[in-house]
Every structure is written in structure tokens, then in C-alpha cells.
Amino acid sequence: MERISLDQSALQAVDEYCEYRRIVGEDDGGTLFTPQQYEEYKRRVVPRRIQNRLYVSYGVAGGLDCKLIGPETPCFCTHRYKQHQSEYEELPTQRPLVLPCHVHGCPCSQYQYVPQMGSRPVRCRCKHLPEEHEATMGHLCSRCSSCRGFYSPSTCGCGQPYSAHRTLVESRQERQARGAPLGWDVPYAAMGGLTGYSSLMDGYLRLDSSGAGHTGNTCDCPCWSKARCSTRTTILNHQMLNSGSEEEIYLMYQSRAHDKDRESPNPPKSENISSPSAEGTHL
């Protein structure tokens, strides 16, 4: 792997760019906003985004959230969650909330998670992969005529068949009423159901039912130290320019939460704070 050294100001620029992309997404139409336009965008969009956040999860009604959907989680149509409608200026009253794909020419009318078996998506009982089925509702197979629509006969780690699962889109109020965590208020687009570090794991592997990780005064970031967080995040943000895994996005999200802690009058106590190191020796 090639190693590129960046000085502090370059790292900061990378951070700012990543942050910009996570906040603005493709709303700038491909031309970077001027600093004034960016500030105006944040003033106009972010409070509404936080208020109207849509939480997306996959599971059996009344059971665990087997998978929490993040910006990079693929849909049945193969496009990522962030490429779908992920917010509304005003939340519609009808349910289910409809999140069509915004990729030009894609017929997908509703974000729908496809479970994975290891690194591959599950197959239909006709033996063909999800992408060999139509992206339109009904999901008929394009490789065979016997398939009456995508149907996975496999069982999820939670013990229930995948066919009993559904992708759920909830408002803040609806998620709260279910006793599920809301997470920190973050300005990023398409955060879906990510509310804590353990959100990245499958429901049956998490040590909590909700995906919120530790709550209260304990940091649930893998670095266990506020002081180290920004360094780690900077390096990961640099990698994120090319990759963009959910874990990296989450670390950025975590660093935001830490900033919040620092601003609060009674910051939660954290053990094991070491001096920040620009080299990121723990990586």
C-alpha cells in the first residue's frame, strides 16, 4: 500500500472535504458550494434534517433490528442508501414512507435491504442473485421463467426466515415510541439507522438489543479515548476519499459526538486520555 504523508493543514482540508460531502451529498449538483452557499445550506437544511431524520432498519416486526441501514448499505437495486431519497422537507403522513432511488434510469421505487451471507447477498429460491431480478416491486427474475418474484428460503441469524423480515422506515417519533435509540443529532445526510458503533453489527451479534452501544457517559468508540479520536478520524477520512465504508463514516460521526461532549459544561469523564499524537500510532 502506498503511503502518502500530509501535513496538518492538508489533513484538515481532507477532513473538511469529507465533512462537506457527508453533509451536502450531491445537493450541490457537482459544483462545490462557495463558503457562503455552504453556510446557508447548513442553516437551511441541517435543523430540518435532524428533526425529520428517517431511521431505516431491517428485521421482523416486534423483534430485533437485525440490520441497521447506513449511507453505504446497498439496496435491492444495487445502489446505496445515500443514493435514494433519504429525507423529506416535510414528513408525509402516509405509511410506509417511500424512498425511491435517485440514480438516473433506476426503476427502484422503494429502498429495500438485501441480507448477506458472508460477503455475498442471499440467493432467491430460483438460485439466482438479487441483481438478476428486476429492481421494480415484484422483483421478477430475468434469468428464468419459473420465479414468481425474489424469495429467499434462508434463515437470518435471529432464527427467523428472511421472508419474515422487512425494511422499516421510521420517523423520530415512531422510533422513540418503539423504545429504539435515536442517536446523536448529526448534520450528515442519509445516516439511516446508524445510532452507535454497534449499529454496524448484525442484531444477534450485538450485546445490546438496539444498536446504540453504550449510552450515558461512556464512549462506545473503539479507541476508548477522546483525545485520540480526532487523529484516528483524520487518517480514516483520508482513506474515505477512496473507499467510504460504514465504519469510517461512523468514526467521523463519533468524532462529532466528542466535539459535542467538549462543548457541554460537564463533559463526561473518560479514562485513559493520552496526548493526541499526529502519527496515529494506534492504527
Ligand SMILES: [Zn+2]
Ligand atoms: Zn433501490
Ligand SMILES: [Zn+2]
Ligand atoms: Zn437504484
Ligand SMILES: [Zn+2]
Ligand atoms: Zn431465477
Ligand SMILES: [Zn+2]
Ligand atoms: Zn428468483
Ligand SMILES: [Zn+2]
Ligand atoms: Zn433477523
